[in-house]
Amino acid sequence: MSHTDALRKRFESAFMPNYGVPPVAIARGEGSVVWDADGRPYLDLIGGIAVSSLGHGHPALVEAVSRQVATLAHTSNLFLHEPEVLLAERLVGLLRAPARVFLANSGTEANEAALKLAIKYGKSRGRSYFVAAEMGFHGRTLGALSLTGKPAIRDQFGPFPIDVRFVPYGDADALKNAVTDDCAAVFLEPTQGEAGVVPPPDGYFRAAREICSAAGALLIADEIQSAIGRTGHWFAHQADGVLPDVVTLAKGLGGGMPIGACIGIGEAGTIFDKGDHGSTFGGNPVSCAAALAVLGTIERDGLLEHVTTVGRRLAEGIAAVDHPLLAGVRGRGLWLAAVLTAGRSAQVQAAAQEAGFLVNALQPDAVRLAPPLVITTSEVESFLDALPGILEAANE
Structure with a gap:
């Protein structure tokens, strides 16, 4: 049994069932990448549900929290x-x-x-x-x-x-x-x-x-x-x-x-x-x-401008994908939904996870993307390159 599976089993025994059992046990993070309990990396396109503004382990956040908790x-x-x-x-x-x-x-x-x-x-x-x-x-x-x-x-x-x-x-x-x-x-x-x-x-x-x-x-x-x-x-x-x-x-x-x-x-x-x-x-x-x-x-760090630029690239890149499961994209900045033609968001989330990307099946026909505001253009491009294959796997 993997470390992730073992933690999921323990979670199921210890917690009320209101969350179900989450599919990934995250052990650590750096920037826009997280690693699960078995050491597998994922590009985090959820950001803790639009929470992790500076990503994971940002030096400014670490320093501020460490200094304050010690004071x-x-x-x-x-x-x-x-x-x-x-x-x-x-x-x-x-x-x-x-x-x-x-x-x-x-x-x-x-x-x-x-x-x-x-x-x-x-x-x-x-x-x-x-x-x-x-x-x-x-x-x-x-x-x-x-x-x-x-x-x-x-x-x-x-x-x-x-x-x-x-x-x-x-x-x-x-x-x-x-x-x-x-x-x-x-x-x-x-x-x-x-x-x-x-x-x-x-x-x-x-x-x-x-x-x-x-x-x-x-x-x-x-x-x-x-x-x-x-x-x-x-x-x-x-x-x-x-x-x-x-x-x-x-x-x-x-x-x-x-x-x-x-x-x-x-x-x-x-x-x-x-x-x-x-x-x-x-x-x-x-x-x-x-x-x-x-x-x-x-x-x-000029992140408002960065969000506008990188968010536009992410939205335009999704919109440019030609796949029967993808209807389009909506939202603004780095707060987007890939809109589907069928209620297969759970399958898209699972296929994305398998490909090394964390997304959120928000509605049956909508997949939420809310990555850290510090996500890079190259990281966005890696997701866009993988998206057609993710949609194909989810549509099988």
């Missing part, structure tokens, strides 16, 4: 420390607008904070319901799940504590009809991630901003997957020239360390009063140091 690893929210202040200031600066920050540990916690903020806003104005998008994904905790428009993962855990009305994503008319003076907030992803990396029509986010402003509802942008350079911008909404009232972050912000952020812009940053919300581990010094290293490296 101060935890304070709780009873005390403050400089890394959290520096990070909050940095995020506000990147948004280029007056804002206040709440730091959490994950995306779903960031969205929980945004939801509580929106509930308080709504109650103060007599507003009773929320609007979100069909097939949208905002997290697995009950509050975030209330806003998640995927019946397969949502319905069995209802009823939910808040009234959420779902509209088709990208349909500005449906959104306008749903948002009345009784609506407290609208939760939207700039591009739907778990639905299959589905971008909205041009102008949709601008229309959402106008609709929310006209009705007095908060516009909350869930940028858990899309921010921190993933699309070639610090925040995906910046490409649309709009400013939400609240932005939520996680995943790529920590480069592998757990962190989330809920940022209230303008008046939305002052809705919470003392004691309204909290987190024991939120703003952890080590995670904040990691996030500062990620942001500093992206800026210093």
Whole structure:
């Protein structure tokens, strides 16, 4: 029995079955490459689900985390420390607008904070319901799940504590009809991630901003997957020239360390009063140091431009492949989905793994690619060269 198979067997015995048994046991990583427990290398085109912004073992991340954990690893929210202040200031600066920050540990916690903020806003104005998008994904905790428009993962855990009305994503008319003076907030992803990396029509986010402003509802942008350079911008909404009232972050912000952020812009940053919300581990010094290293490296190394250039090459290369299983590609930057003509994404994932590439069967007809932002052009080319054979193997 291989080391990988032995670990999979132990995993199955020790863990609850909610994840199934993952196919690969990863032992180490360097840059955009990981090795399994048996020493086999793979080009990592998942990036820890859009988390590993700087790849694996990046010197800037290693140094920042090592220095901080040796200095101060935890304070709780009873005390403050400089890394959290520096990070909050940095995020506000990147948004280029007056804002206040709440730091959490994950995306779903960031969205929980945004939801509580929106509930308080709504109650103060007599507003009773929320609007979100069909097939949208905002997290697995009950509050975030209330806003998640995927019946397969949502319905069995209802009823939910808040009234959420779902509209088709990208349909500005449906959104306008749903948002009345009784609506407290609208939760939207700039591009739907778990639905299959589905971008909205041009102008949709601008229309959402106008609709929310006209009705007095908060516009909350869930940028858990899309921010921190993933699309070639610090925040995906910046490409649309709009400013939400609240932005939520996680995943790529920590480069592998757990962190989330809920940022209230303008008046939305002052809705919470003392004691309204909290987190024991939120703003952890080590995670904040990691996030500062990620942001500093992206800026210093010009990774926003790199993401745009390499992402364009990856998208164009996929689009150029002529194969009956491949319908096309969608997304922006290094956040893409290879769209299939049939529901064989699981087979594509397995064939890619066999060929030495890690991809994600996100939807039956969509394969997600969210590699580290530091992936090189030559690494992208190696995947593009292998893609026709991967599709052929998956189509057998």
